[in-house]
Amino acid sequence: MRIAIDAMGGDNAPQAIVEGTLQAARANRDVTLVLVGDEEAIQRCLGSERPPNIEIVHTTEVITADDEPVRSVRRKKDSSMVVAARMVKEGQADGFVSAGNTGALMTAGLLVVGRIPSIERPALASIWPTFCGKAMLVLDVGANMDAEPLHLFQYGLMANAFAKELFDLKKPRIGLLNIGSEPGKGDKLRKEAFELLQNGSFDFVGNIEAREAMYDKCDVLVADGFTGNNMLKLIEGFGLGLFDRLRDVFMAGTLTKLAAFVLKPGLRKFKKTFDYSEYGGAPLLGINGAVIKAHGSSNARAFEMAIEQARRFIAGGVLEQIRSDLEVQQQ
Amino acid sequence: MRIAIDAMGGDNAPQAIVEGTLQAARANRDVTLVLVGDEEAIQRCLGSERPPNIEIVHTTEVITADDEPVRSVRRKKDSSMVVAARMVKEGQADGFVSAGNTGALMTAGLLVVGRIPSIERPALASIWPTFCGKAMLVLDVGANMDAEPLHLFQYGLMANAFAKELFDLKKPRIGLLNIGSEPGKGDKLRKEAFELLQNGSFDFVGNIEAREAMYDKCDVLVADGFTGNNMLKLIEGFGLGLFDRLRDVFMAGTLTKLAAFVLKPGLRKFKKTFDYSEYGGAPLLGINGAVIKAHGSSNARAFEMAIEQARRFIAGGVLEQIRSDLEVQQQ
Numbered sequence: 001m002r003i004a005i006d007a008m009g010g011d012n013a014p015q016a017i018v019e020g021t022l023q024a025a026r027a028n029r030d031v032t033l034v035l036v037g038d039e040e041a042i043q044r045c046l047g048s049e050r051p052p053n054i055e056i057v058h059t060t061e062v063i064t065a066d067d068e069p070v071r072s073v074r075r076k077k078d079s080s081m082v083v084a085a086r087m088v089k090e091g092q093a094d095g096f097v098s099a100g101n102t103g104a105l106m107t108a109g110l111l112v113v114g115r116i117p118s119i120e121r122p123a124l125a126s127i128w129p130t131f132c133g134k135a136m137l138v139l140d141v142g143a144n145m146d147a148e149p150l151h152l153f154q155y156g157l158m159a160n161a162f163a164k165e166l167f168d169l170k171k172p173r174i175g176l177l178n179i180g181s182e183p184g185k186g187d188k189l190r191k192e193a194f195e196l197l198q199n200g201s202f203d204f205v206g207n208i209e210a211r212e213a214m215y216d217k218c219d220v221l222v223a224d225g226f227t228g229n230n231m232l233k234l235i236e237g238f239g240l241g242l243f244d245r246l247r248d249v250f251m252a253g254t255l256t257k258l259a260a261f262v263l264k265p266g267l268r269k270f271k272k273t274f275d276y277s278e279y280g281g282a283p284l285l286g287i288n289g290a291v292i293k294a295h296g297s298s299n300a301r302a303f304e305m306a307i308e309q310a311r312r313f314i315a316g317g318v319l320e321q322i323r324s325d326l327e328v329q330q331q
Numbered sequence: 332m333r334i335a336i337d338a339m340g341g342d343n344a345p346q347a348i349v350e351g352t353l354q355a356a357r358a359n360r361d362v363t364l365v366l367v368g369d370e371e372a373i374q375r376c377l378g379s380e381r382p383p384n385i386e387i388v389h390t391t392e393v394i395t396a397d398d399e400p401v402r403s404v405r406r407k408k409d410s411s412m413v414v415a416a417r418m419v420k421e422g423q424a425d426g427f428v429s430a431g432n433t434g435a436l437m438t439a440g441l442l443v444v445g446r447i448p449s450i451e452r453p454a455l456a457s458i459w460p461t462f463c464g465k466a467m468l469v470l471d472v473g474a475n476m477d478a479e480p481l482h483l484f485q486y487g488l489m490a491n492a493f494a495k496e497l498f499d500l501k502k503p504r505i506g507l508l509n510i511g512s513e514p515g516k517g518d519k520l521r522k523e524a525f526e527l528l529q530n531g532s533f534d535f536v537g538n539i540e541a542r543e544a545m546y547d548k549c550d551v552l553v554a555d556g557f558t559g560n561n562m563l564k565l566i567e568g569f570g571l572g573l574f575d576r577l578r579d580v581f582m583a584g585t586l587t588k589l590a591a592f593v594l595k596p597g598l599r600k601f602k603k604t605f606d607y608s609e610y611g612g613a614p615l616l617g618i619n620g621a622v623i624k625a626h627g628s629s630n631a632r633a634f635e636m637a638i639e640q641a642r643r644f645i646a647g648g649v650l651e652q653i654r655s656d657l658e659v660q661q662q
Contacts, residue, residue: 106399131572142510145518174618179473179560187476187557210561211568226518227558229510230541234562237542249597256597259590266580266587 001030003290004084004093004309007037007098008062011297013039017099018045020303023313025051027304031311037062037080038077050093059083066295069103081105083221088289094314095290097281099298106143110285116319118326121147123155123225124293125162126232126326137163138177139222142229145206149192152176152222153200157329158285159220160202160324166309167219174200175208175218177227178239183207188206189224197222203329230324243271274282280305285322290314332361334621334641335415338368339393340431342628345369348430349376351634356382358635362642367426368411388636390414397662398628402432407505416443419620422627423566425645426621427613428637429459430629437474440618447650449657452478453617454486454556455561455624456493465548467490468494469508470553474558480523483507483553484531488660489616489653490551496647497640498550505531506539506549508558514538532659533542536537576603611636614644616653621645 005021007014016039032053035042040056046054061079063072073082083095085108098105110122123140130136135265139155140147154311156174163172176197176299178186185207197204208217208233223231223311260267281292282303290313294306313319336352346395356364360578363384366373370389377385392404392410398562404413414428416439429436433455441453454471461467470486471478487505494503507528509517509574516538528535538553541562548655577598581591591598611633612623621644644650 043362131576135557145510179476179557179564190557209568210565214565214568214572226510228523228560230508230562233510233566234541234565235569237545238566239573240543242570242573245462245601249594249601252597255593259593262586262590263580263594266583270580286438286528 001311001314002032002034002093003307003314004034004036004087004096004265005055005307006081006084006096006098006100007042008059008080009098010294010303011099012042013099015045016298016300017303018042019300020298020307021054022046022049023053023300023304024307025054025089028082028311029053032083033086033307035256036084037089044183045242056107057083057087061088063101063104065101067101067104069101069107072101072106073104073172078104083267085109088113093289095292095310095319097294097303098226099294099296099306100302102142102296105291105293106284109291113287113289113291114324116286116288117288118323118330119158120155121151121154122284123151123158124282124284125159126228126282127166127280128235130214134216135167136213136218137166137220138228138232139220139285140225140228141232141282142225143224144225144292147189147224147226149189149196150222152189152193153196154286155222156197156200156202156204156222157325159324160200160320161179161284161321163219164281164321165312165318169219171203172219173205173217174202174220174222175205175213177213177221177223179209181209181212193222201325214228261303280309283309290318332642332645333363333365333424334638334645335367335388335418336425336428336638337411337415337427337431338366338373338576339390339411340429341429341634344430345376347629347631348634349373350631351629352385353380353382353639354631354635355375355638356385359642360384361407363464364638365400365415365419366416367408367415373458388414388418394432395436396432398432398435400432400438401442403470404435404438412439413443417438419444421623423619426623426625427643428625428641429629430625430634430637433473433624433627436622436624437615440615441530442603444618444620444622447619447653447657449661450485450617450653451488452485453615454482454489454491455613455615457559457613458497458611459532459566461545461547465547466498467544467549468497468551469559470551470616471556471559472563473556475556478520478555478557480520480527483520483555484527485617487528487531487533487546488552488656490553491531492649492652492656493614493616493644493653494550495604496643496649500550502534503550504536504548505533505551505553505617506536506544508541508544508552508554509538510540512538512540512543524553532656546594582660611640614640619648619650
């Protein structure tokens, strides 16, 4: 198995990317990790260490966070991200991982690697913690803005294949994000998607309300990209805001500071449940290869977890599973 | 000014409803509140007290939380909710407030009271606390499932008129919920609504991301009913879950319990910011009268606040403002 790594993408690149890659290389001796980027910079980060399962491919360009996605992917042909994507396209890697520009990654996936035949739209999936200690896969969180019923159905089919490997489940429960749990609820898109999902070759558990979704009602939550993206940002903003406000309560006086000190270990553990670095990356499903978007602010640990996702995707044969499920569906 | 009160709707009806009405009647001597419902039950709740500005209209039926909205509004013609709505239609009241079945309330508003001419779809607005101590009006949170660009525009126009009175603002900032702040972002619906909102006779501040919305970026946040409803439920579920988990941290041992005791006043104050009973109700905008939905679990205080919203709506001439803004827009 070979995974290409965009060494130059992300707020902490290349240092955190190279460190995370080193850790992943040590943990998986049978996986070859190809660091794609400025060779000198990568060498500096690697130092004297270089496990035999790490390779370097030198590139001269970088797509930055501010670059316009489509234009930069088209023009910066020797950028670390585009070269990593091309390696997947040409079979030199089974997948690629990047913490760089999300729009550019989606574009590179779509235009350079290409879609799985019969998949209409790729979807970006996000791993959300729930209040029951388990995580769920939510998709689409923003790859496709104007979703149609068939798109939502295919999100369910693809996420089913990936959730099996990611969460080690035989039959992941696929839910449709909706405003009510009864069949027939929601807008036109949801009503039509419900009908399709009901006939899928997976365990469709029906409509799930956002409130319920946080309490282990499903392993995969299917949403359109607009709603999914808004929900993701709402949770991020709400979570941060709540913790900020708690800090104000803790810092109010000497006694409350003492109290906060006592509670610190418990709170830290609790906050860790909601720490995205524990969950690694967001897979871009529907692309003809394992494409994982790591969080832009990934540290080494978060990036290592994103590589682990790519490894599971490839080792579990997720692509093959999606292709065969699509065939069953078309019969 | 006369406001009809559905005395029989809500988890705590009629007791909490009558109590909240009594408080509102005492606070506003110039407003007549008409309690609509079973006269004997209402009298029992009122006891010997009965301010001169409280009237009773006797009804024999009740629409329950489980009733199918359209059917129950059509059939239960002598229900407290339908009679209250009819009073608005017939000019015997300027508005009505109910903590009953939300679907039935929207149906009664639409079918019994009727729409403001030229308004295509009514919208349910919700008052959200933000992390800056200010509240904002979010709409639509579920009245209309398949929104079109013109609907979103009219939500902005209507909420502008109401936000002026509710928040005592000269020029409320109207934002469009979107996945990015730059113009041109989002799905087809958002792109087209953006163009319309830009030409509105109000202060349109552009696209607002969900994350940013929690930090006082706008006074009105315009969303389609599907997204708005999901976000509302996500916040409810997320907020409850976080507080549950915090309780676990506090209750872990003797020392943490002591610490929690010290922090209690601060935490209570913080939780109060997110207590929906402080914000009262959800106005159904676009109906030819002040129609306020109080939370189903309203206590007396929450119901009193919902009446206060209706009072502001009527006293501020929100209906007249909407009608005149619509005229300006059509020129």
